[in-house]
Amino acid sequence: MTTCPIAADGVKRPATGTTSPSRLKGVLALAGWLALCYSAASLGAVFMPGEWYATLKKPSWNPPGWIFGPVWTALYTMMAVAAWLVWKRGGFVAQRRPLLIFLAQLALNALWTPLFFGLHRPGLAFAEIVLLWLAIAATIPTFWRVSSLAAWLLVPYLAWVSFAAVLNFTLWRLKA
Numbered sequence: 001m002t003t004c005p006i007a008a009d010g011v012k013r014p015a016t017g018t019t020s021p022s023r024l025k026g027v028l029a030l031a032g033w034l035a036l037c038y039s040a041a042s043l044g045a046v047f048m049p050g051e052w053y054a055t056l057k058k059p060s061w062n063p064p065g066w067i068f069g070p071v072w073t074a075l076y077t078m079m080a081v082a083a084w085l086v087w088k089r090g091g092f093v094a095q096r097r098p099l100l101i102f103l104a105q106l107a108l109n110a111l112w113t114p115l116f117f118g119l120h121r122p123g124l125a126f127a128e129i130v131l132l133w134l135a136i137a138a139t140i141p142t143f144w145r146v147s148s149l150a151a152w153l154l155v156p157y158l159a160w161v162s163f164a165a166v167l168n169f170t171l172w173r174l175k176a
Contacts (some may be wrong), residue, residue, distance in 0.1 A: 025089060027086070028124065029087055029127065030080070030081070031082045031085055033080040033081070033083045033084040033087065033122055034076075034080040036080070036083075036106070037077070037079050037080040037083075037106065038076055039065075039108075039110075040076070040106050040109050040110040041072060041073075041076050041140075043110050043113045043114060044072070044113050044117075046111070046113075046114075047113045047114050047116075047117040047118040048117065049065065049117055050117070052120050053117065056171055056175060057171075057174040057175070058171065058175070059170050059171075059172070061165065061172070062151075062171075064067060064124060067126070069162060071160060074156075075156060075157045075160055076121050078153040078154070078156065078157065079102075079106070079153070079154065079157060081150075081153055082102075082143060082147075082149075082150040082151070082153035082154050083099065083102050083150070084148040085143075085147045085149060085153075086098050086099060086102070086143055086146045086147055086150050087099060087145075089146050089147065095146060098139070098142035098145070098146055101135065101138055101139045101142050101164040102139050102143070104135055105135035105136050105138075108128065108131055108135050109132055110130040112125055112128055112129055112132060114128060115128055116168065122168060122171050122175060123172050123173035124167055124170075126168045126169050126172050129161065129165045129168050130165065132161060133161050133162065135163055136154060136157060136158045137158060139154060140154050140155070140158065141156055
């Protein structure tokens with residue numbers, strides 16, 4: 001790393017325009033967490049709501065379809081940043097447990113879409129979303145022990161999945 005001469009306060013500062021290896025590693029790690037979270041979201045493009053969903057009887061409080069994309073984009077971004085903040089505190093070696101719990105909930109998140117929209121099984125999807133909710137609820141306190149900001153970033157996700165679970169249950173019961 002290139003440094004400028006010692007400043008008036010006696011501190012060496014990096015020269016402008018340089019990136020330290022650790023900073024580059026952090027940026028690449030954030031990009032990796034974003035890619036991982038967005039890959040879970042990509043199943044939404046494979047298993048679209050389609051005609052089956054359009055024909056379901058829906059409650060009056062069912063959100064319009066256009067809202068899901070922006071909400072999930074924001075949530076996946078916050079999830080990635082949360083995981084990255086935990087990862088920054090020692091990587092997988094030091095943060096194995098919270099990151100494995102996070103990865104488990106991410107896998108459950110990715111599974112819901114094929115169950116609901118792909119297999120058209122709202123009952124099975126509801127059972128799965130309950131497991132997802134529990135996994136998110138387990139992730140938050142494990143993240144809190146490492147980074148309170150990381151934990152707080154997952155709270156809107158838990159709130160949205162809570163709403164989604166109620167909606168999933170309602171759609172399942174209305175279908176029966």
